[in-house]
Amino acid sequence: MRKIALTDLTEQTCKWPVGDPTQDDFYFCGCEVPENTPYCAYHAKLAYQPVSERRRAS
Numbered sequence: 001m002r003k004i005a006l007t008d009l010t011e012q013t014c015k016w017p018v019g020d021p022t023q024d025d026f027y028f029c030g031c032e033v034p035e036n037t038p039y040c041a042y043h044a045k046l047a048y049q050p051v052s053e054r055r056r057a058s
C-alpha cells in the first residue's frame with residue numbers, strides 16, 4: 001500500500017480506506033487501479049467477499 005491522503009485520490013488510485021477517519025493515521029490504499037475501478041485487486045476481493053463473521057445486527 002502507498003498510504004495516500006483523501007486529497008491524493010485520483011481515478012487511478014485504490015479508494016480503500018484504512019483505519020479510523022477521525023484518527024491521524026487514517027489513509028487510503030492508493031494502489032494503482034484500472035480506470036473505472038474503485039479498488040485494487042486485493043481490496044476488490046475484500047469488498048465483495050460475503051461477510052463470514054456473524055453479527056448480532058439482525
Ligand SMILES: [Zn+2]
Nearest residue numbers: 014029040043
Ligand atoms: Zn487497495
